[in-house]
Amino acid sequence: xxxxxxxxxxFQGGKLGVLQGTKxxxxxxxxxxxxxxxxxxxxxxxAAVGPEHAYLQDIGRVEYTYATDDEALxxxxxxxxxxxxxxxxxxxxxMAYVSKIAGSLPKSDIIIAxxxxxxxxxxxxxxxxxx
Numbered sequence: 001x002x003x004x005x006x007x008x009x010x011f012q013g014g015k016l017g018v019l020q021g022t023k024x025x026x027x028x029x030x031x032x033x034x035x036x037x038x039x040x041x042x043x044x045x046x047a048a049v050g051p052e053h054a055y056l057q058d059i060g061r062v063e064y065t066y067a068t069d070d071e072a073l074x075x076x077x078x079x080x081x082x083x084x085x086x087x088x089x090x091x092x093x094x095m096a097y098v099s100k101i102a103g104s105l106p107k108s109d110i111i112i113a114x115x116x117x118x119x120x121x122x123x124x125x126x127x128x129x130x131x
Contacts, residue, residue, distance in 0.1 A: 012066055024054040040069040041089035067096035073129050088117030
């Protein structure tokens, strides 16, 4: 699961607030002070989300979820091993969630996951955790 100050999952435990002049979902304490965040992926280690994502979540157009660092690193390793693809750690989070839900979906369903970015930039970071 996610623990305080050990994640950056703004839609899980986050609240509406203002950061850098933008009203959006963010991680803050009861006094409105921004909380510490953590993600193995530098691209996900931020206390807020873009306002367009907040809007889409609020109107029910999308549902955002999360994967833990351990799940993302396992997906990074699995994709590298089985497909020869080094996903960016941001994309590895998406692949971890795909792996989590795939077994519960009908076999006729088609899952599309976007692998944006290159994992070669993340090899050193991943190695710290995987080796």
